[in-house]
Amino acid sequence: MINGSADYRDSGLEFPADFLLGSATAAYQIEGAFQEDGRGPSIWDTFSHTAGRTLDADTGDVADDHYHRVNSDLDLMKRLGLEAYRFSIAWTRIQPSGSGKPLEAGLSFYSRLVDGLLDRGIKPIATLYHWDLPQELEDKGGWPERDTALRFAEYASIVGDALGDRVAVWTTMNEPWCAAFLGYGSGGHAPGRTSDLAALRAAHHLNLGHGLALQELRHVVTKPDAQYSITLNFHALRGEDNSSPEAIRRIDALGNRSFTGPLLHGEYPIDLLQDTHAITDWSFVQPGDLETIHQPIDFLGVNFYSTATVRMWDGKSDKLTNDGHRDVGGSAWPGSRNVEFLPQPGPLTAMGWNIAPEALEELLVSLSQEFPKLPLVITENGAAFDDVEVEGRVHDQKRVDYLRRHFTAAHRARARGVDLRGYLVWSLLDNFEWSYGYSKRFGLVRVNYETQERTVKDSGLWFAELIETRRIPEGRE
Numbered sequence: 001m002i003n004g005s006a007d008y009r010d011s012g013l014e015f016p017a018d019f020l021l022g023s024a025t026a027a028y029q030i031e032g033a034f035q036e037d038g039r040g041p042s043i044w045d046t047f048s049h050t051a052g053r054t055l056d057a058d059t060g061d062v063a064d065d066h067y068h069r070v071n072s073d074l075d076l077m078k079r080l081g082l083e084a085y086r087f088s089i090a091w092t093r094i095q096p097s098g099s100g101k102p103l104e105a106g107l108s109f110y111s112r113l114v115d116g117l118l119d120r121g122i123k124p125i126a127t128l129y130h131w132d133l134p135q136e137l138e139d140k141g142g143w144p145e146r147d148t149a150l151r152f153a154e155y156a157s158i159v160g161d162a163l164g165d166r167v168a169v170w171t172t173m174n175e176p177w178c179a180a181f182l183g184y185g186s187g188g189h190a191p192g193r194t195s196d197l198a199a200l201r202a203a204h205h206l207n208l209g210h211g212l213a214l215q216e217l218r219h220v221v222t223k224p225d226a227q228y229s230i231t232l233n234f235h236a237l238r239g240e241d242n243s244s245p246e247a248i249r250r251i252d253a254l255g256n257r258s259f260t261g262p263l264l265h266g267e268y269p270i271d272l273l274q275d276t277h278a279i280t281d282w283s284f285v286q287p288g289d290l291e292t293i294h295q296p297i298d299f300l301g302v303n304f305y306s307t308a309t310v311r312m313w314d315g316k317s318d319k320l321t322n323d324g325h326r327d328v329g330g331s332a333w334p335g336s337r338n339v340e341f342l343p344q345p346g347p348l349t350a351m352g353w354n355i356a357p358e359a360l361e362e363l364l365v366s367l368s369q370e371f372p373k374l375p376l377v378i379t380e381n382g383a384a385f386d387d388v389e390v391e392g393r394v395h396d397q398k399r400v401d402y403l404r405r406h407f408t409a410a411h412r413a414r415a416r417g418v419d420l421r422g423y424l425v426w427s428l429l430d431n432f433e434w435s436y437g438y439s440k441r442f443g444l445v446r447v448n449y450e451t452q453e454r455t456v457k458d459s460g461l462w463f464a465e466l467i468e469t470r471r472i473p474e475g476r477e
């Protein structure tokens with residue numbers, strides 16, 4: 001019996017057999033083995049090795065040691081019953097300096113991973129770029145420079161050629177907003193630059209890199225039913241007073257439409273160009289770029305965690321800047337620094353992010369209204385909590401509840417006609433949470449960083465039950 005409730009804890013909801021259920025990770029967050037088999041340094045190696053950039057000076061040098069434990073991690077995925085696994089490929093394992101001849105060892109690692117997934121009946125979803133730009137390309141200017149997009153296309157072609165007979169889904173980029181605006185604007189992510197202009201240029205060249213990479217992939221991939229996508233993190237925005245509509249418009253332009261505009265409508269939004277005109281005339285967008293970026297994709301990857309409430313700063317009181325990311329002084333909002341981000345009402349996760357399943361439903365519905373023919377997949381959703389392990393068990397009730405409520409939201413969106421095809425939980429394993437280091441745990445599986453022992457949390461058992469029964473289980477005791 002379906003019992004719809006205002007708190008998104010419905011019972012009895014079922015997903016059809018073709019709704020893809022799986023989990024996600026990213027290379028730098030889990031692999032470790034940072035200097036092995038010829039791997040070159042990426043901007044995240046440099047950043048995490050620079051004093052003051054990550055909490056407790058944590059680095060991904062070892063992370064979950066997944067590079068050496070890939071077989072047992074694959075068995076773990078099988079144990080949970082995952083139908084799909086979204087992983088990313090470390091560019092510097094393939095091309096240590098970001099260009100030239102590929103390393104066989106790197107290609108072979110991912111080839112074994114893909115084979116291991118297929119042997120276990122798990123769909124491989126490969127992301128080409130989850131933020132780990134080769135340091136040598138950053139030294140030449142990084143994403144603010146057009147050449148980086150060309151190098152990315154070359155790398156895409158190498159990987160597509162090597163794995164294109166087996167990978168089910170290709171995702172060019174993960175969350176280009178973070179790569180551009182945290183990497184080059186606020187400085188909270190690698191490479192840690194703080195320039196309004198660099199951030200806007202980076203956004204465009206990430207978009208261009210996506211388009212060029214797609215062209216290469218379609219050329220070299222041989223699996224006839226391979227699918228192509230990009231994953232964006234959407235800013236789900238709320239208002240507070242009568243200045244909020246303007247604040248929402250500005251943050252939506254930078255945070256959402258600077259990607260959906262060129263990717264899905266073939267143009268940058270006019271209001272974005274106006275808001276940023278004092279920084280740039282956007283002449284780095286060359287003739288033909290928008291056609292390259294605006295290509296058909298098979299689905300849009302949606303990452304969702306929480307909401308943000310914004311209003312315009314009155315210039316008198318202290319400015320509030322809690323935009324959900326570590327505040328390191330620079331701004332992720334070029335041309336719109338006068339927008340305030342208000343503290344969110346609880347309950348909050350360990351990231352300080354508010355829990356708002358209804359916003360996921362609204363987001364999915366609004367995306368499907370804006371892009372009616374485009375299928376959607378939730379490529380990341382999940383939560384960090386301060387888990388405790390007691391005698392080999394992790395009773396992470398809060399994570400179970402978070403997932404239960406967000407799966408309910410996804411189900412409701414489908415019931416409202418949204419063409420949502422799948423849901424990948426972030427993350428399979430506890431891992432290196434970027435500038436927060438190992439202090440934030442998102443895994444369905446706990447990792448003991450001293451012994452590398454893996455312990456399936458209650459949320460992992462809950463998710464395994466969901467996959468097996470195709471119904472959203474209630475809580476777990």
Ligand code: FCB
Pocket residue numbers: 026029174175178233303380426433434442
């Ligand atoms: C997303 C990232 C992912 C992870 C989650 C918590 O922004 O794509 O790597 O850090 O947030």
